Amino acid sequence: MSNLWFLYLFFSALLIFTGIYCLLTMRNLIKLFIAVEVISKGVSLVIIATGAVKNSILLAQSLAITYIVVEVSLVATALALIINIYKKNKSLDVRSLSKLKG
Amino acid sequence: MIIQIILLSGLVLFSILAILLKDLLKSALSLAVASLFLGIIFFRLGAPYAGVFEISVVAGLITVLFALTVALTRKDSEVQEARLTRLVFPLFFVIFLIIDGLVMKSLLQQVPALPTGPETGSFGEVLWKARTFDLVAQLGVILAGVLAVLALFRKKEEDKDE
Numbered sequence: 001m002s003n004l005w006f007l008y009l010f011f012s013a014l015l016i017f018t019g020i021y022c023l024l025t026m027r028n029l030i031k032l033f034i035a036v037e038v039i040s041k042g043v044s045l046v047i048i049a050t051g052a053v054k055n056s057i058l059l060a061q062s063l064a065i066t067y068i069v070v071e072v073s074l075v076a077t078a079l080a081l082i083i084n085i086y087k088k089n090k091s092l093d094v095r096s097l098s099k100l101k102g
Numbered sequence: 103m104i105i106q107i108i109l110l111s112g113l114v115l116f117s118i119l120a121i122l123l124k125d126l127l128k129s130a131l132s133l134a135v136a137s138l139f140l141g142i143i144f145f146r147l148g149a150p151y152a153g154v155f156e157i158s159v160v161a162g163l164i165t166v167l168f169a170l171t172v173a174l175t176r177k178d179s180e181v182q183e184a185r186l187t188r189l190v191f192p193l194f195f196v197i198f199l200i201i202d203g204l205v206m207k208s209l210l211q212q213v214p215a216l217p218t219g220p221e222t223g224s225f226g227e228v229l230w231k232a233r234t235f236d237l238v239a240q241l242g243v244i245l246a247g248v249l250a251v252l253a254l255f256r257k258k259e260e261d262k263d264e
Contacts, residue, residue: 002210004103004106005210006206006207006210007103007106007107007110008110009206009210010202010203010206011110011111011113011114013198013202013206014114014195014198014199014202015113015114015117017195017198017202018114018117018118018121018195019117019121021121021191021194021195022121025183025184025187026121026183026187027181027182027183027184028126028181028183030126030129030168030171030172030175031121031126031129031181031183034120034121034129034130034133034168035121037120037133037160037164038117038120038121038133038136041113041117041136041137041140041160044140044152044156045113045140045143048143048144048147048149048152049147051149052147052148052149055221056221057147057148057149057221058221058223058224058225058228058229059221059228059232059233060149060152061149061151061152061225061228061229062225062228062229062232062233062236063233063236064144064149064152064155064156065151065152065155065229066233066236066237066239066240068152068155068156068159068160069240069243069244070240070243071160071164072159072160072163072164072247073243073244073246073247074247075164075167075168076167076247076248076250076251077247077250077251077254079167079168079170079171080250080251080254080255081254082171082175083171083174083175084254084255086174086175091181092175092181093181093182
């Protein structure tokens with residue numbers, strides 16, 4: 001069972017690394033948000049895999065569902081923000097945000 | 103074990119594609135396929151409710167939201183990424199892969215075992231009785247999200263009136 005846990009945590013670490021790399025290097029706002037989504041996939045994989053290995057799958061499921069609901073709310077708000085930023089700046093470049101005043 | 107490795111590899115592969123593809127719509131679709139893989143993994147781990155949520159909400163709803171945003175921001179939205187970003191990624195990825203493989207197993211052995219026995223009851227009992235506070239918080243989060251979206255778009259309408 002420990003090998004199985006290792007396998008899932010190994011792959012979820014890869015997902016989280018990929019997301020963080022994108023967050024640090026990319027400039028497109030939508031791409032940055034896709035990176036946040038990738039990181040959240042890694043985290044939900046950790047929650048469910050740990051629950052399955054530790055015989056607490058029911059609790060892990062309820063936590064994962066809570067997490068998914070929070071994720072959807074975050075996505076809706078952030079994408080609305082991105083659309084507003086695009087309408088104002090005519091660009092999705094994250095560097096254009098530095099031109100904001102106060 | 104082999105099926106699990108294939109599913110996990112598919113999940114990582116499509117997540118990487120979502121990040122490295124230049125076309126944003128293709129990125130959003132790759133993210134949806136990655137969610138599909140994750141949903142299947144949840145089913146195989148014995149978490150069918152989380153799997154259903156992952157496939158219907160994340161692979162379905164969030165992909166639609168991303169596609170809508172891409173469609174609304176398509177004109178003149180080309181962002182010049184640094185050239186090195188895509189070229190250097192495989193190198194960093196392989197380095198992290200090696201470190202991950204070497205370090206993760208020893209890290210797992212240091213995690214203390216939780217003093218819990220096997221769970222009893224059904225998923226409904228755990229969700230509605232044990233995690234009642236979480237459900238209240240979820241309602242708050244959903245309301246906050248709805249109000250935030252409404253507030254963001256209302257502001258734009260006021261700008262138009264002016």
